[in-house]
Amino acid sequence: MDSAFGTALYADTDAALDAGASLLAADPSADPEVARRGRDFVAAAWRRGWQPADVVRLVRRELDDHHVRLVARLILDEQEHPAPEEAGRGSRWAAQLGELDGFAPPPRTDRFSHATAVLELYRLLLRLPALEPLGEARAPRSSPGSPERPSGGARVLSRIRALLAKAEATGFPEEAEALSAKAQELMARHSIDEALLAARAHDPNVPSACRIGVDPPYETAKAVLLDAVARANRCQAVWNEALGFSTVVGFEPDLEAVELLYTSLLVQATTAMTTAEAAQRAGGRKRTKTFRQSFLAAYAYRIGDRLAAVAEAQTEASGSRAEGVSGETPGPDLLPVLAARDLAVHEQVTRLFPDTVTTRVRGVSDEAGWHQGAEAADRARLAARPRLP
Structure with missing residues (x-):
């Protein structure tokens, strides 16, 4: 495992990628560890300021649809057991995760092709630069004696979307x-x-x-x-x-x-x-x-x-x-x-x-x-x- 990752992830050549993929393809028992390390790479992206939509967008920009499906599955798997600091991310984060539910699993391929795609994805994740951390606004709370905040925001947005739907149609x-x-x-x-x-x-x-x-x-x-x-x-x-x-x-x-x-x-x-x-x-x-x-x-x-x-x-x-x-x-x-x-x-x-x-x-x-x-x-x-x- 360490040899495969060391060979493929820290070099830019196709030969290094093929060598690492060959090592992983030859050892099915390594699959759980490969998946665990992928989740670790995703968690590391969060610590660098990335969000789910950012990662998917970059993978789509740099690789292809197969890799997008792989990273979507990795993100969802990682979120099943998030680190303590990942709790309470907010509604925008939750909405981005919800959009990933619509991604179909990657198609089945031979072990070498799958290992190659995984290592290409991990190589990209490993090299993500740090981004500015984006805070998400908390829900507003009224202080004692302050005016009650109406709950009509959702109704306003519903009216807006209805008007726009008619305008489009x-x-x-x-x-x-x-x-x-x-x-x-x-x-x-x-x-x-x-x-x-x-x-x-x-x-x-x-x-x-x-x-x-x-x-x-x-x-x-x-x-x-x-x-x-x-x-x-x-x-x-x-x-x-x-x-x-x-x-x-x-x-x-x-x-x-x-x-x-x-x-x-x-x-x-x-x-x-x-x-x-x-x-x-x-x-x-x-x-x-x-x-x-x-x-x-x-x-x-x-x-x-x-x-x-x-x-x-x-x-x-x-x-x-x-x-x-x-x-x-x-x-x-x-x-x-x-x-x-x-x-x-x-x-x-x-x-x-x-x-x-x-x-x-x-x-x-x-x-x-x-x-x-x-x-x-x-x-x-x-x-x-x-x-x-």
């Missing part, structure tokens, strides 16, 4: 626009209401964070789009180009909005880009790569402008409503509350990422792609797709 653009606008309004208002409730209850809750995959191709343009969505929802995004994700820092209701809205806009952008590209090819143009890059870059920047305008309008409307209420116990002013939350997010980003640099989209040289991307952004529905049940 309708064949009438005007109806989709109206439904999506209403969903976006509810989402923004829910975020502001949460901020005011937390301020009234003197809730010391701090921002948390999540990681969202930014997949190739055209990762830079996609990262810019995610950054625009994050900023509009009072979050900040930090892109890790090497590992293919952005870390989004913010308060929980805002993180939910960012995840849903980014996914929706990315799907809309891809659909619009494919349609525009087909028209370009029909006209005899062949510069597909530069067209796509320019299209997505323009889409990201234009969407950023639209989202910022919508967020500002909603904040002004909420402030006006708050000023117009009479006969109620005075609460905190909206703008100072939001400013305090923005500052808290900024400070959390600084703690997690003391050294960051600014990047720009490169390779934007296709004028037609830029103009059509901006037009597609103007047509985009500023709302998120509903999650599948």
